[in-house]
Amino acid sequence: MVREIQDEIIRIKKEKGICILAHSYQAHEIMEIADYTGDSFQLSLAGKEAREDTVLMCGVHFMAETVKLLSPQKKVLLVHPEAGCPMADQVGPEFVEHFREQNPGYTVVCYINTTAALKTACDVCVTSTAVKIVNNIENENILFLPDGNLGDYVSRQVRGKNIRLFQGGCPIHAAVRAEDVAAARKAPQRAGAGPSRVRPRRGGHGRLCGIDLRIMDYARKSDAREFIIGTENSIAEHLSYELPDKEFYALSKKMLCPNMKLTTLMDVYKVLQGQGGLEIDMDPDTMVRAKRCIDEMVRLGK
Numbered sequence: 001m002v003r004e005i006q007d008e009i010i011r012i013k014k015e016k017g018i019c020i021l022a023h024s025y026q027a028h029e030i031m032e033i034a035d036y037t038g039d040s041f042q043l044s045l046a047g048k049e050a051r052e053d054t055v056l057m058c059g060v061h062f063m064a065e066t067v068k069l070l071s072p073q074k075k076v077l078l079v080h081p082e083a084g085c086p087m088a089d090q091v092g093p094e095f096v097e098h099f100r101e102q103n104p105g106y107t108v109v110c111y112i113n114t115t116a117a118l119k120t121a122c123d124v125c126v127t128s129t130a131v132k133i134v135n136n137i138e139n140e141n142i143l144f145l146p147d148g149n150l151g152d153y154v155s156r157q158v159r160g161k162n163i164r165l166f167q168g169g170c171p172i173h174a175a176v177r178a179e180d181v182a183a184a185r186k187a188p189q190r191a192g193a194g195p196s197r198v199r200p201r202r203g204g205h206g207r208l209c210g211i212d213l214r215i216m217d218y219a220r221k222s223d224a225r226e227f228i229i230g231t232e233n234s235i236a237e238h239l240s241y242e243l244p245d246k247e248f249y250a251l252s253k254k255m256l257c258p259n260m261k262l263t264t265l266m267d268v269y270k271v272l273q274g275q276g277g278l279e280i281d282m283d284p285d286t287m288v289r290a291k292r293c294i295d296e297m298v299r300l301g302k
């Protein structure tokens with residue numbers, strides 16, 4: 001049944017000329033029917049390069065917004081209208097405006113996992129290249145938001161900056177504690193991998209500090225046979241399919257994003273048939289100012 005629906009989705013998307021993007025935290029059955037998979041910024045670039053004029057985002061709202069910012073002429077649909085991100089919703093542009101009034105002269109840096117509205121108030125956004133971008137900012141006074149864990153990691157890598165952190169973050173990654181890592185490690189001969197968004201007190205427990213795709217790449221290249229995956233559990237699932245001769249264990253059952261899991265294969269099927277989904281639409285001012293924040297990231301990343 002799942003296979004039949006997947007075949008039908010692939011047929012319809014080709015017939016209608018629709019590009020499907022799926023974030024790495026989507027269920028494996030959705031990854032299998034996507035044209036492009038990866039992290040949010042990679043997907044936005046893929047959506048821009050795609051020849052199709054309509055793009056479906058299997059992910060959360062801010063990701064669909066980023067796709068639209070990079071492809072304003074395309075029709076962009078978020079497959080599940082309710083799929084939001086608690087971290088992206090933790091801070092709005094009003095906070096930044098208030099901060100600037102109280103602290104003039106700061107450069108405001110936001111993680112890409114933020115709303116377009118927040119990006120309009122920030123100077124530059126960052127992805128996994130956060131250290132490089134922050135290093136390349138001339139100003140020494142920086143506000144980093146919303147992810148306090150990533151911001152803390154950046155502030156420990158960068159010299160000569162006064163970096164103030166907003167104490168927000170992803171509740172999924174923040175749920176894991178050092179005890180979870182220790183418990184998982186009790187099993188012998190398992191290599192650990194952890195994302196840069198873990199709390200600093202867990203630093204040093206993982207073999208690799210990096211984003212999810214670097215974790216996957218590490219697992220592909222490593223000679224180890226068993227891995228504990230310290231990020232959202234979908235990554236362990238995808239790796240199990242891709243590398244069946246290796247064993248992948250999720251670090252903790254807590255690392256399952258319910259927002260990412262809202263989207264189902266049937267949702268994709270229905271949106272392709274014109275039912276449901278949320279078309280992303282932003283006013284021109286938001287589009288211009290939020291895009292400027294992304295453009296600055298590209299400029300500083302060169």
Ligand code: SF4
Binds near residue numbers: 170257
């Ligand atoms: Fe947001 Fe965290 Fe879920 Fe990603 S994993 S969508 S950052 S809540």
